[in-house]
Amino acid sequence: MADPDYLSKATKRKRFHYAKYVNYDKERNISECLVCRKQLKSLSTGNIKRHYLKLHDRNLDTDADSRIRSFPLRKFCKFKPSMGMNKSEFLTCCVGLVAVRNIPISLFDDEDYFKKLFAPFEEEFKMTLSSKNIRGYLNGAVSELRSIISDEIRAKLVCLKFEVVTRGERGFLVMNIQYIEDFKIVVQTIGVVEMVKNQETDMQHILRNMNECGLDDSFIYSSCSDTCTNLYIPELKGDDSAKNDREWNVEYEKMHSNITDIVKCPSQTLHVAARTVIADLGDKIDKCRRSVLSLQSISSPNVEDLQMPVLDISTRWLSTFNMIESLSKMKKFIDGLEQSFEIDWTFVGKFAAAFKPLVECLEKLHEVNYIVGDFYRDCLCCEIELEELGGTNMYANLLLKELKAGKAKLLENGAFLAALYLDQRFNFIKTPFLTEEQQHFALEHLMTTVLNLKRPTVKDEYSSDEGERSMDVTIDNDPFVKLEERTKSMIGSLTPSKGKTIKEKLDCLRFGERLSFHVDILNHWKCLTYEDFEMKQLIEVVLACPCTQSSMEMTMKEFSNVLLNADANVLSNKSLTNILMSRLNANILNFINLDTKNDDISG
Incomplete structure (x- = not known):
């Protein structure tokens, strides 16, 4: 060549x-x-x-x-390239370049290079691309995404989940729905609202996003409301923030008047426990911060796997834990320095040891198919570790007390209890985890859900593919061995009975055998209900109660990527929210069919 x-x-x-x-x-x-x-x-x-x-x-x-x-590009070409796509697919690719691949919208106005590259396509499809109509196609793509989601969740009970993400002065309220399809958790974003400083979040905007997806309160099984009290965070609040909070919560409660349950996000139980304990340790933590600042002024240690501690962000307790834990790992190095540091090593060691079980428990919440029973299991393991530390670690005792108080509040919620009731790792004959009163409360909640599911619906044909049955497993270094031993010492066994009606089937669960903590409950129910549509439908609704933080992790990542875009500071709120909405639903973006009849749309 x-x-x-x-x-x-x-x-x-x-x-x-x-x-x-x-x-x-x-x-x-x-x-x-x-x-x-x-x-x-x-x-x-x-x-x-x-x-x-x-x-x-x-x-x-x-x-x-x-x-x-020197010829114009269109005149220079002697042959017409093969497009290999129709106009709608081409426009979807353009939207994907902006929303998913994060190229600046302003590139569509670049006459020197970018427009020459797209010239054959513009000639083929008899159109002209510009930054203005790309904004319009973005808006059209978001409408199509909502239409697809609406078709997917039609006649389904879903869980509504609010998330707030912020960077500096900018913040977005993200509305997700969570449901289970073929015993796999699915999270879709149905709306994004930018939160403007000194301005109340537009409740009507939120309701409009829900309506555009064909979602009203009669089809919401539960709502995760952990972010409701944080909608007006310090960076975004104005002088009337307290008033705005009250007004928003009134509207929120009004919107959810017919919803089965409003659930506090389980992860907040861990966060609240940690923040409550740390609030009384301000002086000791401040001394650690001063020591870290002094350490950063000296040369970094030339030791493998040893890094200088990074100063924490005072409002984020996880960064405080990381700072103190990294400081504890440097004790030997610091003791060998000529410069002296006023570090309370007893406090540093006990703090790092006490908070580590909570951090490890939080990390597990980022798994995708993480349900209420998984959280409850990991929370119990965390309690056992804190109990073992409690004899010599006062911070572990404080954390244990707060953790149990938070867990008790979760057990007052019907949706949370119903999810535990359907989890035979915790609901079985002589269970120590649920009282008889809690079991009856959960059963009533489940029967109410059954009635809601019997409303006129469009039922999809059920697939009867049989999965592998869940089995108890034995693993070396079993993380649940202590919990298993304690549970076995507290229970007996009884052969489960069989019921005919759905109420009898549900009632007999509390007389069944206990399952190992290693069992994948979603897969377990998939095997048991492959011929029982009614039970399958109920279980998929109830076990979808939001617990995993994987969607929050994804939202934070995509939000950061969007703000790194060269056009982020000049794009309108609408364009930014459309880009974020498209990124968060990138898995279905290629299935949209953009309306190509009117190319003069604008955003």
Whole structure:
């Protein structure tokens, strides 16, 4: 093949377009005729002209095509490239470049390069792309996404989940729905609202996003309200923040008047416990911060796997834990320094040890198919670790007290209890985890849900693919061994009974055998209910109660990527929210069908 650099220099000097007549191999110094494939020595203008004159009866000295001229791109192309896609698919790709690949919208106004690249497509589809109509297509894409989601959740009970993400002065309220499809948790974003400083979040905007997805309160099984009290965070609040909070919560309660349950996000139980304990340790933590600042002024240690501690963010307790834990790992290094540091190593060691079980428990919440029973299991394991530390660690005792108080509040919620009731790791004969009163409360909640499911619906044909049955497993270094031993010492066993009606089926669960803490409950129920649509439908609704934090992690990541876009500071709120909405639903973006009848749309 012809060498581009060599050809560009030659053509500039000779004004002769070699690439139209030969392929030049620079390594072999051979030119190959494009017509007859005969090889000519070197890249000689004379040889090429003589060859074409003698063998092909073509005089290149008078051939206009041999001279390089400046043509518009569309006129220069002698052939039409194969598109391989229709107009709607092309526009979807353009939206994907902006929303998913994060290219600046302003590139669509670039005459020098970008528009030349898209010129054949514009000519084929008889349209002109610009930053203005790309905003319009983004808006159309979001409408299509909502339409797809609406079709997917039609006649389903789903869980509503609010998340707030902030960076500096900017914050967004993200509305997600969570449901289970074929015993896999699915999270879809149905709306994004930018929270403007000194301005109340528009409740009507939130309701409009829900309505556009065909979602009203009669189809919401539960709502995760942990962010409601945080909608007006310090960076975004105005002087009337307390008033705004009350007004928003009144509207929130009004919207949810018919919802089965409003659930406090389980992760907040851990966060609240940690923040409550840390609030009384201000002086000790401040001393650690001063020591970290002093350490940062010296050279970094030349020790493998040892890094200087990073100063924490006072409002984020996890960063405080990371700072103190990294400080504890440097004790030997710091003791060997000539400079003295006033560090309370007893406090540092006990703080790091006490808070580590909570941090490990929080990390597990980022798993995708993480349900209420998984959280409750990991919370109990965390309690056992704190109990073992409690004899010599006062901070572990304080955390344990707060954790149990938070867990008790969760057990007052019907949706949370119902999810535990359907989890035979905790609901079985002589269970120590649920009282008889809690079991009856959960059963009533489940029967109310059954009645809601019997409303006129469009039922999809149920797939009866049989999965593998869940089995108890034995694993070396079993993380649940202590919990297993304690539970076995507290219970007996009884053969479970069989029921006929759904109420009898649910009632007999509390008389069944206990399952191992290793059992995947979603897969377990998938195997048991493959011929029982009514139980399957109920279980998929109840076990979808929000617990996993994987959606929050994704939202934070995508929000950061959007704000890194070169156009982020000049885009309107609407364009930014459309981009974020498209990114969070990227898995279904390729299924949209953009309306191409009107190309003059604007955003």
